[in-house]
Amino acid sequence: MLQRFAGREPVVGRFLDLERSGKLGQSYLFVGPDGSGKELTALEIARLINCADPEACRREAACESCRKALGFQHPDIQWICPAPASLADAEVGELLAAKAEDPFHRPSFAGSSEVLIGDPDRPGPLTIRSVLQFLRLKPFQGRHKVAIVGDAHRLRAGAANAFLKTLEEPPPGALILLLSSLRGAVLPTILSRCQRVAFEPYPREELARLLVDLYDLPPAQAADHALAADGDARRAARSRLTLSRALRAWARGLVADLDAGRLGTAQIAAEMLHKGSVPAELLAEAADGVTRPGVAKELSERRDRAIQLCEQMHLHYSEILGCAARGDGWEPRLPRDAALIADLAGRRTPAGLLRDIDAVEQARREIDQSLNLGLVMAVLFQELSDHVRLDRAAARA
Ligand SMILES: [Zn+2]
Structure with missing residues (x-):
């Protein structure tokens, strides 16, 4: 069982400081090459700003909220990535279980799919419309609703347009973290609504x-x-x-x-x-x-x-x-x-x-x-x- 997400510590620390001082923004885009820790950093921020016992959980998860976050089962944290529209709910469950076991896990379809917009009435779990629904609800257990959207450069115009208003003015307490390894391919309408955080490849040591x-x-x-x-x-x-x-x-x-x-x-x-x-x-x-x-x-x-x-x-x-x-x-x-x-x-x-x-x-x-x-x-x-x-x-x- 994971004890924490191995995020980039300086970035995680900066977000925690911002949150403590009430200066946390709401929409961010993490940009950096593959494997530079964007996703683990986002997941770690989501875990720690919702943690119920920060003293005990700084290095190792001890509270229930942190354990749910690490298991990809936290009601106030939603993670999505590009996916084929045909993905069944059971497959999404398997994917989340695989992520909980190995957060580096990347489903093979992510490289060839889009971030889906989702059906207006019945959006599937890995869709922008499910993120919108999720963000509209009040935090269930933690302090912040956190949505993490992987490969944000795979948001096409339709899905992006559905997302823009929320990105510009997220509901109170919401935090939206978009991730991308290809800044040049992220739609300008998205870029302009997010604060950017740059990630560099890991130094060897x-x-x-x-x-x-x-x-x-x-x-x-x-x-x-x-x-x-x-x-x-x-x-x-x-x-x-x-x-x-x-x-x-x-x-x-x-x-x-x-x-x-x-x-x-x-x-x-x-x-x-x-x-x-x-x-x-x-x-x-x-x-x-x-x-x-x-x-x-x-x-x-x-x-x-x-x-x-x-x-x-x-x-x-x-x-x-x-x-x-x-x-x-x-x-x-x-x-x-x-x-x-x-x-x-x-x-x-x-x-x-x-x-x-x-x-x-x-x-x-x-x-x-x-x-x-x-x-x-x-x-x-x-x-x-x-x-x-x-x-x-x-x-x-
Ligand atoms: Zn905790």
């Missing part, structure tokens, strides 16, 4: 600190991500996520190879880990076409990679064991791999799986002790392959 803060990364690793992301916090966060996904995919492949008796493939993997390289198709998957240089560098940190791969294999074997032991009561922790795991669980014995887990733990310890990486992994894969054969022999006997 600040971004590294943010990554340590958010994801508990070791400082050296955070510094590498920060360097590769070029000041873009969203990209840095994504490269970290795609990296663990790629390693998980590699671990899944190895577990399946070993089960199928393809020891040779696993030995090639040991060799690659030793040399600090990775399979090209995984690099492509991890990079997602966005962060290839950063991910490549990250994956080349040999020992870290091998340890993370061991952790992912450990997770897989634990899941197979869990599935074998609990049968129908099993709740998969790796839903994407559930079919493979259930399949393997049907062919292995709990004793064999426990031996697998021991072997992976042993290899992990040896990597920590700086033993020869390639050799440790080769021995591990040989042992895992032997365990499979022992189980098969036991099944035949």
Whole structure:
């Protein structure tokens, strides 16, 4: 659970000061490149100016209002972004849940949609007309109604016109925060009605600190991500996520190879880990076409990679064991791999799986002790392959 939105602190501080001194404006446009923290800053301002216990909640959410804000469920905070008109309510619910889990989450449709105006009688949840309805009501729980509109350059004339009067003269206590990475594409009628706040890309050290803060990364690793992301916090966060996904995919492949008796493939993997390289198709998957240089560098940190791969294999074997032991009561922790795991669980014995887990733990310890990486992994894969054969022999006997 999030404790706060990692907004840009100087901007957040400035807004809180303005609010305290009664000088807060009502319509702002945050302008700056992708990943410069506009959205997290807006969300953090919305949370803190509605907070019920600012002393307790300055760094970590403690009050109910803050917890609702972080969960994208606050009745006085509305966030919208460009969306296709066909979006169902359930999909909006999923989107808000995904944002609550990872505020860097950006739905894939945002890049190709407009900010919708919405039907006059029944505006959908991600529309300008829903924002207007929302702002018209008095604050329900907090002090301010805050509307956050992402990608304001994707407001076309129709939606913008519906919005202009409210932007110019918002209801008392309302705060409207528009966000845009393309100032030149924001309609002049909108620009002229907002105070502008400029966002710069994150300085490298600040971004590294943010990554340590958010994801508990070791400082050296955070510094590498920060360097590769070029000041873009969203990209840095994504490269970290795609990296663990790629390693998980590699671990899944190895577990399946070993089960199928393809020891040779696993030995090639040991060799690659030793040399600090990775399979090209995984690099492509991890990079997602966005962060290839950063991910490549990250994956080349040999020992870290091998340890993370061991952790992912450990997770897989634990899941197979869990599935074998609990049968129908099993709740998969790796839903994407559930079919493979259930399949393997049907062919292995709990004793064999426990031996697998021991072997992976042993290899992990040896990597920590700086033993020869390639050799440790080769021995591990040989042992895992032997365990499979022992189980098969036991099944035949
Ligand atoms: Zn609070």
